[in-house]
Amino acid sequence: MRVCAVIPCFQEELRSSALEVLTKATIVASSSGGRVEAWLVGPTAEKHSSKAAQYGAATLRVMELEVDSEAKGVNVSLGRRIVDAVDELMTQSTAELATEGAPQPPSLLLFDNTELTKDVLGACGARLDVPVIADVVDLSWDGHQCIAQRPTYASKVMSKVHAEGSVILCSIRAGLFEPDEKPVKATTHRYKSPQTDLLGQVLKELVAPEGDTVDLTEAPIIIGVGRGIADETGKDLVAKLATLIRGEIAISRAHFESGMYSHTLLVGQSGKVVAPRLYLALGISGSIQHVAGMSESHTIIAINKDPEAPIFDLADLGIVGDLYQILPALIHALESTQA
Amino acid sequence: MQHARVLNSGKIQNEWTSIWHIQTEAFFLYSDMSQDRTILVCAKETPDTYSDLSFSGGSVQFSNPRPVLNAYDASALEEALVLSEAHGFRVHVVMIGPEKASETLRKALAMGADEATLLTDAPKDADSAVIAKILAAFVEQFGPDAVIMGRQSQDTDVGLAGGMLADHLQWPWTTNAIGIRFEQEAFWVKRQGDSAQEWIDSPMPCLITCSNNLNDPRIPTLKGIMASKKKPMHIVAIDSLPGGDALSTLAPSTTIESLTPMPERAAGELVEGDLETLVEALMKGLGSIPETGVGS
Amino acid sequence: MFNIHDPYLFEDELAEDDRMIMEAAREYCQANLEPRALRGNQDEIFDPEIPKEMADMGLLGASIAEEYGGGGASQTAYGLIAREVERVDSGYRSFMSVQSSLVMVPIEKFGTEEQKKQYLPKLASAEMIGCFGLTEPDHGSDPSSMVTRAVPTDGGWVLNGAKTWITNSPIADVAIVWAKVKEEEEDVIRGFIVETSWKGVSTPHIKDKMSLRASETGELVFQDVFVPETHMFPDIRGLKGPFTCLNSARYGIAWGTVGAAEFCYERSRTYVGERKQFGHPLAANQLPQTKLANMLTDITTMQLLAWRLGQLRDAGKVDPAMISLAKRHNVGKALDIARVARDMHGGNGVTGDYRVIHHVINLESVNTYEGTYDIHGLILGREITGIQAFVPKG
Known part of the structure; x- marks a missing residue:
């Protein structure tokens, strides 16, 4: 039995969502008696292998992928290759384990829940023809059955989902598990990447506005900006506050339409789902759709002029x-304590 | 081919069944689509999850008893209609659901789609994997130039069907579209990624899944609703699709065991008062979170 | 499962077309009209974009024939639209009722082919706004004693007189005017299509209205206005003309007030659920609960009356007294419900934010216009007893 954390590697540092997935993998493995593997796929796969061992992966399967340097994290270049990579790693590792005299081991593959993963998870499931459970907040696995909890109906209902099979895929919602270091001695296996046919798709342009490259799902402090911030004066105040409390800015649907902020910053059912240490909601009324994206935040502080x-x-x-x-007034108070 | 048929709560609706094109034989002939390129919109009917929710004996009920067109699919349809207006695509909507889902599907025709197909008699408790296999059989038979669909459904929020369908078809795909253009015989899709937006150029045929932040879907007009009666809606049993016998008996690989109310966050302290009181409360609140650096 | 918005599930009984039209109208009204309602009422604004939006949605002349630019929808659909519009504001519904029932209906029913072709498509597209002139300053419930008169002249008529309480008149391009003419020594009421740009027509705005503030109301004043022969309705004579229009509009009111009442009930239900006093939501008390129960019971009777009346109209089996019964009952109940809702909101009930008092004051007008509550009682009384009591016997 093995629990495999599938980790796309394209940045200088491993994303904390990857460490959370590794941590969850070690928890599931210890309760089910399985081994933890890390499947590191991407241009920086080799670089991150030691970090994966530090977080509990005893077997490291490393597949370096050549991708266009400018477009490392995008689906056309990296994401699309992950489907073939996972398929290849599954085939090869199963063959290796079989030659070692072990029967084909039951495998649970865990993914993070970033847009990069969402883009390919369904295709991975279809390619392997195995059960997939997306966006889970908790799960248990006994080598054959997987019982997962996932929020549904705009995060108003918890759904308990059951899947069976020798291979099962799950994606884990970010921000719910503290990454926990658990160094182990790891063996590393290296694989050659398969040829991926991009089926004629081409990345034309990458639009990453300045100050907009942060991945909100990784941010510990998020300042959510709603309709209550209506102009440039308000925007400046928010920016000042963000610097003072080390926060990243997110927006509700109101600002998706206002054009004051980048669309990348949208939090909600149709945007990013975040669970930071602190979500500071400024002038956000709390529509169902927005709440679905931030209700798992550890602490929520809200400022709104409407008491209802x-x-x-x-x-x-x-x-x-x-x-x-x-x-x-708050900015003034913060500045005077920090001065 | 034209005969009365039982629809909607067992009532015979002669007036409008008479213009329905109903055929449940091996397969069916579509309206003349030889000269038009076609966008196929895959749509789903969902409960109105934005109405009030209550639990009754382990099942979820909504204050609006009538199902709705999945909001993400409505955005996909809106985009298909805009592309159709600019570039002359024919827009066909397919939905998997019971016969009574025809009313929701008819909304798609009322919004402006040219034609629709309702695939009935789906296997019980079909999950994304089952849905994707059925849609793949339909798409292969139908041969559209593009498939546009919602990136997820507003009830389950799963978001797997698009990628699964694309892999079955071996088509290029792009998820989470927030902008679509058709230029030089290819779809240019602006996709929202984790920290940037990606303009991706896909040749036809391709599959696109849409964010519901892509547009505001049009509300059907009264004229659109009246005109929708005259548009073809095909009702096709899944077992009559190619490979249909296997499709209609597919077992889901994931099943929902139970639904329970989300543990509610308790409302915390609500502070009202003068500015000084408010700022003091905020400073205390921010100070209690080490990552803000305020308390240190 | 008990549906707390539609206890007897009348919406399930609607034809699919009608239900789709209802849902589209609801979506439009909630998305586009509701956000304007508070300011519209407070600042007496009828947004000039609204007629065009309603026209684009097909809500003007919904049941007029498609060949004249109408929607070709059922009477039930027309009623359901009125319900959705009046859920937001009776003033918006008044605009729509006048355009559809009081202007487009008489042109379709009584007009010549040329009149229909000339006016109906433009009224359906809101290129033209219409109004309806029957009531006069000194003749309200008793229109037969009107003094507005048309006298023959070369190629047409000369019109003199004044009409008041005319919804839409200050923004109208065209008015349906009912006036007396002499035919074989007898005074007969005849209908005319009068364009407000013609010489001698003025449409002063009525100021300081405290109700239906989001709808334009004014007068129609005619001073030696020349009306070409081509602008008279050819055959219709007597009060049957205006009453046909009023029956259509009153039918719309019977439906519209269902929406207003449902709004007030829904706001009250939400309010007492959220508002806590003495440590518990107001909804946990017996008085608010029975008040809500009364509201919902009344709303159910209103829904069923309106729905059945729509079926009868669609089947061509309606008698004007049936409409009187529903108009009188539904407006009366809506007004009661709105007043109780205002009360249940306590002090908040008088603020604009909750908009229940807005419905209370609107419904005061709706209770009066198009046949007052008591006049409709007398219409029913005459039917029941066979004795008319309009003319006092004292």
Whole structure:
């Protein structure tokens, strides 16, 4: 039995979502008596292999992929190759384990839940023709059956999903598990990457606006900006506050339409799903769709002028008042303590 | 071919069944599509998850008892209609569902789709994998130039069917589209990635899944609703598709064992008062989170 | 499962077309009209974009024949649209009712082919706005004693008189005007299509209205207005003309007020669920619960009356007294429900944010216009007893 953390590698540092997946893999493996493998796929796969061992992976399967340097993290170059890579790694590792005299081991493949993964998870499942459970917040596995908990109906309902099979794929929602170091001595296997036919797709342009390259799912402090911030003055106040409390800015649907912020920053059912240490909601009313993207945050603080705003129903701390008065005063207070 | 048929709560609706093109034989002939290129929109009917939700004996109920067109698929359809207006694509919508889903599918025709197919008699509790296999059989038979669909359904939020379908078809695909253009005989799709947006050029045929932030789907007009009665809607049993016998008995690889209310976050302290009180409460709140660096 | 919005599931009984039209109208009204309602009422704004939007949705002349630019939909569909529009504001519904029932209906029913072709498509597309002139300053419930008069002249008529409480008149391009003419020594009421740009027509705005503030109301004043012969309805004579229009509009009101009542009930239900006093939601108390129960019971009767009346109209089996019964009952109940809703909201009930008092004051007008509550009682009384009591016997 093996629990395999599938890790796309294209950045200088491993993303914390990858470490969370490794941590979850070690937890599942220890309760089911399985071994932890890390499948490192991508241009920086070799570089990250030692880090995977530090987080509990005893077997490292490394597949270096050549991708266009400018477009490392995008689906056309890396993502599309992951499907073939996973297929290849599954075939080869199964053959190796069989030649070592072991029967084909039951395998649980764990993925993170980034847009990169969402893009390829279904295709991986179809290629291997195995069960897939997406976006889980908890799971148990006994080598044959997998029982997973996943939020559904815009995060208003928890759904318990059951799957059976010798190979099962799951993606894990980010921000829910503390990455936990658990160094082990690891053996490394290296694989040649298969040829991937990109089926004529070409990356034309990568639009990464300045200050917009942060991946919100990784951020510990997020400042959610809603309709209550309505102009450049408000935007400046938010920017100042973000610097002072080391926060990253996210937006609700109101600002997807206003054009004041980049679309990349959208949090919600149709945007990113985040679970930071702190979600500071500024002028966000708390629509179902937005809440679905941030309700798992560890702490929620909300400022809104409407005391009846639904966001206050889930905020750990609710502040009723005008942002345009509160923010300058708060910024002043923060500056004086930090001075 | 034209005969009365039982639809909607067992009532006979002669007026409009008379213009339905109903055929459940081996397969069916579509309207003349020889000169037009076609976009196929795959749509799903879901509960109105944005209405009030309640639990009753382990099952979920919504205050709006009528199902809706999945919001993400509505965005996909809107985009297909815009492309059709600009480039002359024919828009065909396919939905897997019971016969009574025809009313939701008819909304797609009322919005402006040219033609629709309802695939009925799906295997019980079909999951994304089953749906993708059925759609793959339909797409292979139908041969559209592009498939556009929602990136997920608003009820289950799973988001796997698009990638699965693309892999079955061995078509290029792009997920989470927030912009689509048709230029130089190819689809240019702007996709929202993790930290940037990617403009991807896909040749035909290709598959695109849409974010619902792509557009605001049009509301059907009264004229659109009346005109939808005259548009062809084919009702096809899944077992009559190529390979249909196997499709109609597919077992789901994942099953939902139970649905339970999400543990609710308890509402915390609500602070009202003068500016000083509010800022003090905020400073205390921010200070309690080490990552803000405020408390240190 | 008990549906707390539609307890007897009347929406399930609707034809598919009608239900689709209802849902489209609901989507439009909630997305586009609801956000304007508070300011529209407070600042007396009827957004000039609204007629065009409604026209694009096909909500103007929904049941007029398609060949004249109408929607060709059923009477039930027309009623369902009124319900969705009035859920937002009776003023918006008034605009739509006047355009559809009081202007397009008489042109379709009584007009010549030329009149239909000239006006109906433009009214359906909101290129033209229409109004309806029957009521006069001194003649409200008793229109037969009107003084507006048309006298023959070379090639047409000369019109003199004044009409008041005319919804849409300040923004109207065309008015359906009912006036007396002499035919064989007898005064007969005849209908005319009068364009407001013609010489001698003025449409002063009525100021300081405290109700239906989001809808334009004014007068129609005619001073030696020349009306060409081609602009008279050829055959219709007497009060049957205007009453045919009013029956259509009153039918729309019977449906519209269902929407207003449902709004007030829904707001109250939400409010008492969220508002906590003495440590518990107001909804946990017996008085709010029975108030909501009364509201829902009344709403159910209103829904079923309106729905059945729609079926009867679609089947061509309607008698005007049936419409009186539903108009009187539904407006009366809607007004009761709105007043109770205002009360249940406590102090918040008088603020614009919750908009229940907005419905209360609108419904005060709706209770009065198009036949007051009491006049419809007298129409029913005459049917029941066989004795008319309009003319006092004192």
